[in-house]
Structures are given as C-alpha cells and as structure tokens.
Amino acid sequence: MSNLNQDVSLEQEIQAADNKNKVWKWLFISSAAFMISWILFPIYLLIVSALSSAEVVNGWPKAFVPEFDMETLQFFMNYYGVLGALKNSLIAAVFTMVISIGLGTPAGYALARFEFRGKETFRMMILLTRAFPMPLLALPLAVIFINVGLDDTLFGLSLVHAALALPFAVLITSSLFLGIPVELEEAAWVLGCNRWQAFMKVVMPLALPGLTASAVFAFVISWNEVFAAAVLTINNQTLTAFLVQSLSSSPAEVKFAGGLILIMPAILFLFVVRKYLFSMWGIANR
Amino acid sequence: MNIKSYPYILIAPSILFLLAFFVYPFIEVFSQAFTTSNGEITLKNFDTIFNDFNFLPSLKNTLLLALVVVPVQLCMAIGMSLMISKMKKGRDTVLYIWTIPLGISDLAAGIIWLALLDQNGFLNSFLFSVGIIDGPESWLNYNNPVAIFAAIVFAEIWRATAILLVILVSGIGLIPKEYYEAAEIFGANAWVRLWKVTLPLLRPSLQTALILRTLLAFEVFAVVMILGGTNMPVLMGEAFNWAFSYRDAGAAAAYAVVILGLSVAFTLFYLKVLHVPKEAQI
Amino acid sequence: MTTISIENVKKSFGDAHILKSVSLDIKHQEFTVLLGPSGCGKSTLLRIIAGLETQDTGVIKIGDRTVSHLPPKERNVAMVFQNYAVFPHMTVFENIAFGLRMKKAPEQKIKENVERTATLMHIDHLLHRYSGQLSGGQRQRVAVARALAVEPDVLLMDEPLSNLDALLRLQMRAELKAVLEASKTTTVYVTHDQVEAMSLADRIAVMNAGRIDQYDLPDEIYNNPATEYVGSFIGNPPMNFISPTFQRGDIPEGATQLGIRPEDFDVSTEAREDYWPITILTRERLGSHQQLSAELNGQLFRVNIANEIDVSSGNTLYLKPKDDKKRWYSESGKIIL
Numbered sequence: 001m002s003n004l005n006q007d008v009s010l011e012q013e014i015q016a017a018d019n020k021n022k023v024w025k026w027l028f029i030s031s032a033a034f035m036i037s038w039i040l041f042p043i044y045l046l047i048v049s050a051l052s053s054a055e056v057v058n059g060w061p062k063a064f065v066p067e068f069d070m071e072t073l074q075f076f077m078n079y080y081g082v083l084g085a086l087k088n089s090l091i092a093a094v095f096t097m098v099i100s101i102g103l104g105t106p107a108g109y110a111l112a113r114f115e116f117r118g119k120e121t122f123r124m125m126i127l128l129t130r131a132f133p134m135p136l137l138a139l140p141l142a143v144i145f146i147n148v149g150l151d152d153t154l155f156g157l158s159l160v161h162a163a164l165a166l167p168f169a170v171l172i173t174s175s176l177f178l179g180i181p182v183e184l185e186e187a188a189w190v191l192g193c194n195r196w197q198a199f200m201k202v203v204m205p206l207a208l209p210g211l212t213a214s215a216v217f218a219f220v221i222s223w224n225e226v227f228a229a230a231v232l233t234i235n236n237q238t239l240t241a242f243l244v245q246s247l248s249s250s251p252a253e254v255k256f257a258g259g260l261i262l263i264m265p266a267i268l269f270l271f272v273v274r275k276y277l278f279s280m281w282g283i284a285n286r
Numbered sequence: 287m288n289i290k291s292y293p294y295i296l297i298a299p300s301i302l303f304l305l306a307f308f309v310y311p312f313i314e315v316f317s318q319a320f321t322t323s324n325g326e327i328t329l330k331n332f333d334t335i336f337n338d339f340n341f342l343p344s345l346k347n348t349l350l351l352a353l354v355v356v357p358v359q360l361c362m363a364i365g366m367s368l369m370i371s372k373m374k375k376g377r378d379t380v381l382y383i384w385t386i387p388l389g390i391s392d393l394a395a396g397i398i399w400l401a402l403l404d405q406n407g408f409l410n411s412f413l414f415s416v417g418i419i420d421g422p423e424s425w426l427n428y429n430n431p432v433a434i435f436a437a438i439v440f441a442e443i444w445r446a447t448a449i450l451l452v453i454l455v456s457g458i459g460l461i462p463k464e465y466y467e468a469a470e471i472f473g474a475n476a477w478v479r480l481w482k483v484t485l486p487l488l489r490p491s492l493q494t495a496l497i498l499r500t501l502l503a504f505e506v507f508a509v510v511m512i513l514g515g516t517n518m519p520v521l522m523g524e525a526f527n528w529a530f531s532y533r534d535a536g537a538a539a540a541y542a543v544v545i546l547g548l549s550v551a552f553t554l555f556y557l558k559v560l561h562v563p564k565e566a567q568i
Numbered sequence: 569m570t571t572i573s574i575e576n577v578k579k580s581f582g583d584a585h586i587l588k589s590v591s592l593d594i595k596h597q598e599f600t601v602l603l604g605p606s607g608c609g610k611s612t613l614l615r616i617i618a619g620l621e622t623q624d625t626g627v628i629k630i631g632d633r634t635v636s637h638l639p640p641k642e643r644n645v646a647m648v649f650q651n652y653a654v655f656p657h658m659t660v661f662e663n664i665a666f667g668l669r670m671k672k673a674p675e676q677k678i679k680e681n682v683e684r685t686a687t688l689m690h691i692d693h694l695l696h697r698y699s700g701q702l703s704g705g706q707r708q709r710v711a712v713a714r715a716l717a718v719e720p721d722v723l724l725m726d727e728p729l730s731n732l733d734a735l736l737r738l739q740m741r742a743e744l745k746a747v748l749e750a751s752k753t754t755t756v757y758v759t760h761d762q763v764e765a766m767s768l769a770d771r772i773a774v775m776n777a778g779r780i781d782q783y784d785l786p787d788e789i790y791n792n793p794a795t796e797y798v799g800s801f802i803g804n805p806p807m808n809f810i811s812p813t814f815q816r817g818d819i820p821e822g823a824t825q826l827g828i829r830p831e832d833f834d835v836s837t838e839a840r841e842d843y844w845p846i847t848i849l850t851r852e853r854l855g856s857h858q859q860l861s862a863e864l865n866g867q868l869f870r871v872n873i874a875n876e877i878d879v880s881s882g883n884t885l886y887l888k889p890k891d892d893k894k895r896w897y898s899e900s901g902k903i904i905l
C-alpha cells in the first residue's frame with residue numbers, strides 16, 4: 001500500500017518537473033522569438049516604407065505590407081546630390097579599407113610573430129585608441145586639413161576613418177596570424193623559402209578569409225561613420241553626411257530610402273563575415 | 287638587415303599613422319581648446335560653451351541617456367548571451383539576427399525608428415487601427431521631451447545592444463564548462479551558478495563591454511539629430527554645431543575636451559571597479 | 569661527407585641561459601638522438617642547427633660549410649615538426665613537392681621524388697588529399713616524406729612521434745628506423761623518451777639543463793653513464809646511487825657514490841656475508857620480472873629480481889652489487905674510471 005503511494009507521489013513529482021521544464025522551454029523559445037522580432041520588425045518596417053510610393057509614405061494610416069513600388073527609391077536616386085554622395089561613401093570606404101588593412105596587417109604580424117622591446121607599449125597604444133571617442137578627432141583635423149589642402153576631400157576623410165579602423169585591423173590580423181601555427185612558416189623556411197615567400201605562400205592563403213573579413217569590417221566602419229564625415233566634407237559629402245545635413249530639408253521618403261540604402265551593404269557584409277565577427281571581438285576582448 | 291629590426295619596420299607605418307591621426311589631433315584638440323586663434327593661452331572657449339544655454343542640457347541629456355541606456359543594455363545583453371550559450375539548434379542564425387544592428391549606423395537606426403514613431407508612422411497607424419487614437423498624433427515634438435527621450439532610448443537599445451552581446455558571448459565561450467559542472471555537483475542551482483560562476487568569470491569581458499558601450503553612448507549624435515532635432519541637445523551634437531554651423535573651432539574643441547574628459551573618467555572608473563587581477567583570470 | 573660540428577654554442581632567452589656551451593660532433597650518416605627531459609634545451613639546439621634560432625656565440629658547421637649565420641633555406645636541411653606542420657591549403661602532393669619547387673627542381677624530378685618518398689612512407693594513395701582529410705599518423709608520414717623529398721644533407725626531427733598514440737608510435741618508430749637507415753641521411757632526432765632514443769639511435773647525446781653530459785653509443789650510455797645525471801635519467805627504474813657508508817672493500821680514490829643498476833645485484837633470501845639486509849617497501853609484478861623498492865638505514869634501493877623469488881613487502885632480502893657492474897662517481901657526479 002505504502003509502496004503504491006510512493007509510486008504515485010514519484011509519478012506526480014516527475015509530472016511536475018516535466019511541466020516545469022515545459023514552461024521553461026516555452027518561456028525560452030518565446031523570449032528568443034520576441035528578441036528576434038524586436039530586431040527584425042523595425043527593419044522590415046523601414047523596408048516597407050522605402051518600397052512604398054511617396055503618397056503612401058506620407059499618407060495615413062500606413063499599411064504594414066510593402067506595395068513594392070520603386071518610385072521612392074527612384075526618386076531618391078534622382079534626388080539632387082544622392083548619387084554623388086553614394087559614390088563618395090563607396091570611395092571613402094574603399095580607401096579606409098586599403099589604408100587600415102595595408103598598415104594594420106604588418107603590425108598585426110609583428111605582434112603575432114615577434115618578441116620585441118616596446119611590444120606591450122605598442123599594444124597598449126592600440127588598445128588606448130579605443131578608450132577615446134575617435135570621431136572627435138575630426139574636429140582638430142578639420143582645421144589642420146585646411147592648412148594642408150586635405151579639407152573637403154574623401155582622402156582626408158578616409159584618413160580619419162582609417163584611424164578608427166586601424167586599431168581593429170591590427171588586433172584582428174594579429175589574432176588571425178596567431179591562429180596560424182608558426183611551425184607552418186618555419187617548415188616553409190627550412191624547405192627553401194625566405195620570409196617573404198613563406199608569408200605569401202603559406203600564411204597569406206590561410207589568413208585570406210580572415211583578412212577579407214577584417215577588410216569588410218573596415219569598410220563598414222567608414223560606410224557608417226556620421227560625425228567625422230559630416231564635419232570634414234562639404235561639397236564631397238558621403239551618404240551619411242548628406243542625410244544628416246539635409247535632414248530638415250529632405251522629404252520623408254528620401255530619408256527612408258536613404259536608410260535602406262545605408263543598411264543594405266552592412267547587413268550583407270555582416271552575413272559574409274559572421275564567422276569572424278565573433279573571434280574579432282573575442283580577441284579585442286583582451 | 288638585422289632580424290631584430292623586422293618588428294619595428296612592420297609596426298612603423300601603423301605607429302606613424304597613429305601619431306599623425308590619433309596622437310597629434312589629440313594634442314591639437316587641447317591646444318585648440320585652450321588657445322585663441324593667435325596662440326595665446328585662454329579659457330575663453332570654455333567660457334563660451336559653459337555660458338551657452340545648450341551646454342547644461344546637453345551635458346545632462348548625454349549623461350542621462352548613458353545612465354538609462356547602458357544598464358538596460360547590459361542586462362539585456364547578459365540575458366541574451368546566456369540564452370545563446372544554452373542554444374543548440376539555430377544558435378548561429380539567432381546570433382546573426384541579434385547582431386545585425388552591429389552593421390547599422392546610428393543614423394540609419396534613427397531613420398528606422400523615425401519610420402515607426404513619426405507622426406504618421408507605424409506606431410500611430412497601429413494605435414489608430416485598434417482605436418486608441420483618432421488620427422495622426424505627433425509625439426516627437428518640443429512639447430514632449432519625455433517622448434523624445436524615450437524614442438532615443440529605444441533606438442539606442444535597439445541599435446547598440448549587439449556590441450555588448452558579441453563581447454559577452456565570446457567571453458562566455460572562454461569559460462570552461464567544467465566550472466559549471468563542478469558548481470552543479472556541489473549543489474549550486476542555475477541562479478547561483480550565474481552569480482557565483484558566470485558573472486565573476488565574465489568580469490574582464492564585462493569591463494571591456496561597459497567601457498566600449500559607455501564611450502559610444504557619449505558619442506551619441508545622429509540618432510538624436512533625427513528623432514530629437516534641436517529639441518534635445520547632446521554634447522556631440524553641440525560640438526558638431528559649433529564646428530559646422532557656427533564655425534567656431536575653439537568652442538568645438540572645448541566640447542571635445544569635455545567629452546574626452548568624461549570618457550577618460552568613466553574608463554578609469556570601470557577599470558577600477560571591475561578590476562580583475564591577472565592571476566584571477568581564466 | 570655530411571658531418572655536423574657544433575662548437576661552443578651558447579644561447580640565452582633574456583636572463584635564462586638555455587644552452588651553456590654545447591659542443592657536439594656528429595658523424596657522416598649517423599643517426600643522433602638528443603635525449604633529455606623537457607625544457608633542457610633540446611629543441612633550441614635543434615632549431616639552431618636548422619637556422620630557426622641564432623646562437624649567441626659558437627659555430628655550426630655542416631660538412632665543411634660554416635652555416636652559423638645562414639638562413640634556414642641555405643643550409644640544405646629538412647625538418648619534421650612535432651605537430652607535423654603539413655600545409656593545410658595544399659594537397660599531400662603539393663606538400664611533398666614544396667621544397668623541390670622552392671629549389672626550382674625540374675617537373676620531372678619533382679614528380680619522381682614525390683612518388684618515391686610517398687611510396688616509401690606508404691601514402692602514395694593519398695597524394696590528392698588535403699591534410700584535413702588525414703589522420704595524425706598519415707600527416708606524420710607526409711611530414712617525413714616532405715623532408716626526405718628534398719634530399720637534404722641533414723634531417724632534423726623534433727619529437728616527431730610524441731603526438732601519436734602509443735601503438736601507432738611503436739609502429740612508426742620501427743618504420744622510421746627502416747626508412748632512415750635506408751636513406752643514409754645524417755639525422756638529428758630530439759626526444760624525451762629514453763626507449764625511443766635507445767631503439768633508434770646510432771649515438772645518443774644526453775642533455776642536462778643546457779649541457780651535453782654524454783655523447784655515446786646507446787649501450788655505453790646505459791652501461792657506463794658518464795654522470796650520475798645520465799644514470800638516473802636512463803633506465804627504468806634508474807640506476808641506484810648508494811653512499812659509501814655502505815661500502816666495504818676497495819673504494820676508488822675520490823669516489824663518493826656507487827652507481828648500480830637495479831638488475832645488477834646478487835640476491836639472496838638468507839643472510840650472507842657482505843650482503844645488505846634490505847627491507848622491502850613495495851613490490852610490483854611486471855610480468856617478465858618483479859620490481860622492488862627497498863630501504864636500509866635511510867638509503868633507498870630499487871631492485872629488479874626474477875619472478876621465482878617469493879617475497880612481499882615488509883620482508884628482508886639480502887643484496888650485493890655485482891662487482892663488474894659497479895660504477896663509481898665523484899663528488900661532482902662524474903664517473904671515475
């Protein structure tokens with residue numbers, strides 16, 4: 001009799017634990033789903049806005065599905081100054097990418113492969129740059145650039161953007177190279193390569209995907225940067241500078257279309273680099 | 287060439303570049319802030335900005351924004367990163383979606399939230415369709431500073447939690463799971479494990495994340511321009527106005543010095559409060 | 569003639585003197601094993617021979633070429649690394665061909681050498697695979713084939729077997745021995761495993777904290793350890809060192825320790841004249857023999873005895889070192905001949 005009772009209570013307990021687990025699981029999944037829609041829904045609504053005609057954008061009330069009307073995007077593209085700004089954004093981003101990866105890769109290699117005096121100081125200097133609001137440095141540079149003739153140039157702007165991206169490039173590439181066993185290089189040296197050949201034949205092919213990812217990262221940093229771009233460019237505005245400075249004058253549909261154009265490459269690139277994004281910040285942690 | 291010189295040759299370009307575009311402008315900010323245009327040392331620029339009617343509001347708004355946004359984001363990011371660490375199926379997809387805002391500038395984020403919160407935006411359309419309001423209603427105007435503030439808070443939380451998330455997820459990844467198993471065997475439940483194992487071991491990551499995020503909060507600019515316009519001054523926006531609209535480099539530099547000072551103060555604060563001795567790290 | 573001559577090589581990392589004046593003359597076509605505990609500087613010495621590190625002072629010659637300051641690629645050496653270092657982005661074929669391509673060998677020769685060495689290492693069916701598709705043992709084979717393919721003057725190996733599991737290690741050891749004997753390449757091989765050293769080496773150099781204590785034939789190293797250190801490093805269990813208070817009879821002048829191997833005792837279960845009555849602490853049966861640890865007046869003894877002798881811990885056993893196996897060591901730990 002007592003045995004039976006025990007069995008029943010045990011069963012009840014299992015049942016209760018089971019229910020508790022189910023509740024937890026349900027809670028878990030629904031909060032994950034909520035957070036997913038919290039991120040995606042606003043983006044969706046931006047897309048709806050950008051893919052609707054001007055009347056709908058400025059109309060009332062709004063529909064929650066897109067009309068797939070290209071009018072707004074077309075209008076945006078033809079809006080005075082947009083095409084130029086788009087081109088400028090691209091150019092500045094490519095410059096930034098080239099400068100920061102070009103300078104950062106050798107430094108990252110040095111950090112990964114050599115012991116030398118001042119290494120820690122250099123690393124500290126790199127980390128220190130992150131303890132400052134770097135875009136602010138555009139303010140003094142705006143004055144300096146006038147003196148050296150770099151004012152209102154995309155090259156000048158990308159120098160500032162590269163200063164933003166370079167520390168990341170150094171840290172990311174250094175962790176990339178650390179991830180490639182030094183023995184692979186040494187094996188190449190022993191088998192007849194000089195340092196440069198070994199780097200090109202062994203290290204580069206292995207680091208290339210990671211290098212691409214950090215280049216993309218540099219691109220996005222420049223593409224998204226608003227403050228320095230707005231301070232440093234006047235006639236050669238980038239897209240972000242253009243949008244910020246024409247906020248009051250441009251119609252809503254231009255803003256929304258501009259927003260869509262702004263986030264598209266970023267989302268795309270993030271997808272490409274998602275594997276590395278993680279390790280990039282993982283090391284940037286130390 | 288001596289092999290000892292290789293590393294110096296490799297880092298030289300980066301060093302020169304950072305000297306030119308980080309150290310030098312950094313010094314130059316101070317010299318512009320503390321001198322007149324003909325080189326005399328002065329506090330005039332600070333006088334100018336301190337006496338400007340926008341200074342105190344912008345300081346207040348910036349700090350308040352950071353104070354509200356950063357803790358909320360931290361809690362959210364901790365929760366989300368714990369969820370990520372528990373996920374098996376779909377982990378990568380969820381992580382990708384949650385980190386999409388990483389690639390989105392504050393300008394674009396502002397535009398996105400404008401689409402939602404605008405007078406004839408989606409929020410109002412929704413409220414209208416369920417019968418709460420009768421027509422377009424403008425939330426984001428100067429009569430309604432709380433609504434503007436709230437809108438900016440939402441946009442900032444939406445945009446910039448991802449950066450904390452990524453840092454924390456990778457930090458959690460560094461914690462060997464044996465620690466949890468050990469804690470569990472000694473009878474710690476999930477809640478105790480969170481407070482006694484995860485969070486203490488996560489301190490270095492929390493430190494990095496908080497520093498980065500707080501500095502970014504002081505740099506808030508474009509979101510505010512879009513959602514608040516001139517109704518909600520912030521430090522960075524004022525710096526921009528002085529530089530761009532009023533063409534006063536000295537005053538702009540003074541603002542920059544204020545922001546830099548705040549950043550340094552908070553960085554030091556976090557370094558001290560969340561200090562973890564090297565021996566006690568994983 | 570590919571000899572290797574190492575003269576007075578010293579190397580420090582910061583304040584740590586890792587190599588303290590090492591000299592070694594390695595003969596043509598000989599297989600030399602650098603043996604020592606981990607951290608004693610074996611890899612550093614090997615890497616100096618390869619040119620991967622530069623010695624602080626001293627001279628390295630390969631044949632009659634002084635290579636002290638040449639970069640690795642000009643030394644005509646090949647090296648097998650502990651983690652194999654097989655290039656992950658190249659096929660097995662390209663890995664093996666790599667060195668020859670760098671030397672701009674004609675395509676015909678590359679093909680021949682790759683095929684020959686791959687066949688030798690039994691990986692000729694894997695030539696089109698990538699290293700990610702290979703097991704540890706197969707990678708090991710690729711690494712050896714890649715080293716042999718360049719027909720180096722000197723082959724250097726740094727603990728090449730230590731990442732393999734025990735069984736595979738035995739098999740590879742036997743194979744390596746056969747292959748390298750056939751190739752007749754002067755070889756320097758680093759290991760901390762004395763059994764590996766004994767079984768592979770023509771000659772063993774025993775390293776002790778940055779010095780070479782003894783460089784000799786394996787049997788000599790075992791039978792006549794030049795220092796107490798060598799005696800206690802080689803042999804399982806190591807040599808006994810017994811203080812002279814236990815000694816009767818002739819003690820050579822200056823001797824402070826008697827060295828005797830565990831198997832070199834006359835053993836008796838009954839008391840005898842000149843025998844030490846030792847108390848057995850532990851007994852382990854190892855199949856082929858039993859291994860005892862025992863004690864007398866604070867002196868520890870390790871003894872290997874035949875299975876037939878029936879003793880157990882707590883018993884007393886009587887021991888006497890065999891006269892012809894006694895080795896005497898001076899205060900400074902050097903053998904007295």
Ligand SMILES: Nc1ncnc2c1ncn2[C@@H]1O[C@H](COP(=O)(O)OP(=O)(O)O)[C@@H](O)[C@H]1O
Nearest residue numbers: 581582586604605606607608609610611612613
């Ligand atoms: N590049 C280096 N920098 C500093 N110390 C080193 C370096 N290489 C080796 N060492 C030190 O030198 C000692 C000997 O190393 P190694 O030659 O690798 O020993 P072994 O191969 O005998 O185990 C170790 O204590 C190691 O820490």
Ligand SMILES: [Mg+2]
Nearest residue numbers: 610611612727
């Ligand atoms: Mg070693």
